[in-house]
Amino acid sequence: MAEAPEAGQKKGLTAIDGAMALLVVLLMVQIWLLTTALETFLAGYRVTTLPAAVVSGLIFAACIGLYLFIDGVDAERRHH
Amino acid sequence: MSPFRRPSAEPLWRDEFSVFSDDERYVSRRQFAKFLVLASLGMFVGNLWILVRSWFTRKPVYPAITIARADEIPVGGVKLFLYPTPKDQCILVRTGADEYVAYSQKCTHLSCAVFYSAQHGRLECPCHNGAFSVRDGSVLQGPPPRPLPRVVLIRRGGELVASGVKIQAEVERG
Numbered sequence: 001m002a003e004a005p006e007a008g009q010k011k012g013l014t015a016i017d018g019a020m021a022l023l024v025v026l027l028m029v030q031i032w033l034l035t036t037a038l039e040t041f042l043a044g045y046r047v048t049t050l051p052a053a054v055v056s057g058l059i060f061a062a063c064i065g066l067y068l069f070i071d072g073v074d075a076e077r078r079h080h
Numbered sequence: 081m082s083p084f085r086r087p088s089a090e091p092l093w094r095d096e097f098s099v100f101s102d103d104e105r106y107v108s109r110r111q112f113a114k115f116l117v118l119a120s121l122g123m124f125v126g127n128l129w130i131l132v133r134s135w136f137t138r139k140p141v142y143p144a145i146t147i148a149r150a151d152e153i154p155v156g157g158v159k160l161f162l163y164p165t166p167k168d169q170c171i172l173v174r175t176g177a178d179e180y181v182a183y184s185q186k187c188t189h190l191s192c193a194v195f196y197s198a199q200h201g202r203l204e205c206p207c208h209n210g211a212f213s214v215r216d217g218s219v220l221q222g223p224p225p226r227p228l229p230r231v232v233l234i235r236r237g238g239e240l241v242a243s244g245v246k247i248q249a250e251v252e253r254g
Contacts (some may be wrong), residue, residue, distance in 0.1 A: 053127040
C-alpha cells in the first residue's frame with residue numbers, strides 16, 4: 001500500500017533528526033579528543049597523538065556517512 | 081533508498097529555496113548537517129596538526145646561563161629572569177638556606193604570570209586563582225591542566241646556572 005505523502009515527509013524528518021542527533025554526539029566526542037590530544041601533547045606525552053588522530057578520522061568518516069544518509073533521505077522524500 | 085542524492089529535475093535555486101514550508105524544513109536540516117560535518121573536518125585537521133607537530137618537533141637545545149648569585153636572594157625571596165629565550169619569563173624562588181627552585185612564570189591555563197606567595201608557600205596565578213606547589217610545580221588548585229615547566233638549576237660555586245627546561249613528561253621520566 002502506498003504511503004501518504006505527509007506520513008512519508010514526517011518519517012523522513014524523523015530519520016534526519018535522529019541522524020543529526022548522532023552527528024552532534026560524534027562531534028562532542030571529537031572535540032573532547034582534540035582537547036585531550038592537545039593537553040597531553042603540551043605535557044610532553046606523544047604516544048596519544050596517533051590514536052587520537054585515527055579515531056578522529058574515523059569519526060569524520062562516520063559524519064560523512066551520516067550526511068550522505070541525510071542527503072539521500074532529503075532527495076528521496078522531496079523528489080519522489 | 082539510495083544513500084546518494086539523486087539529481088533533481090528542479091533547478092538548484094528552486095531546490096534550495098523552496099516556497100513550500102515542508103521542503104524548507106528538509107533544506108534547513110540538511111544545511112545544518114553540512115555545517116556539522118565541516119566542523120568535524122576542522123576537528124580532524126586539528127588532530128592531524130597535533131600529530132604532525134609531535135612527529136616533527138625536535139627536542140630543543142638549552143643554553144647554560146647564569147641567572148643569579150646564590151647569596152643575592154634571601155630565604156623566601158624570588159628573582160625573575162628570562163630563560164631560555166628573552167621572551168620566556170621565569171621565576172626563581174629560594175625555599176630554604178640551600179634550596180632553590182625555578183619555574184616558567186607562564187600559568188599553564190592561559191599564560192598569566194604566576195607569583196610566589198610566601199604566605200601560602202606556593203606559586204599563585206592571579207587570573208583564575210590557580211595555584212602550583214613550589215616544591216615540584218604540580219597543580220594544587222584551580223583550572224591549570226598541567227604543572228609548571230621546571231627550570232633545571234646547577235650550582236656553580238656561588239652562582240646559580242639554568243641549564244634546561246623540563247615539562248611534565250620529562251619530570252616523570254626523571
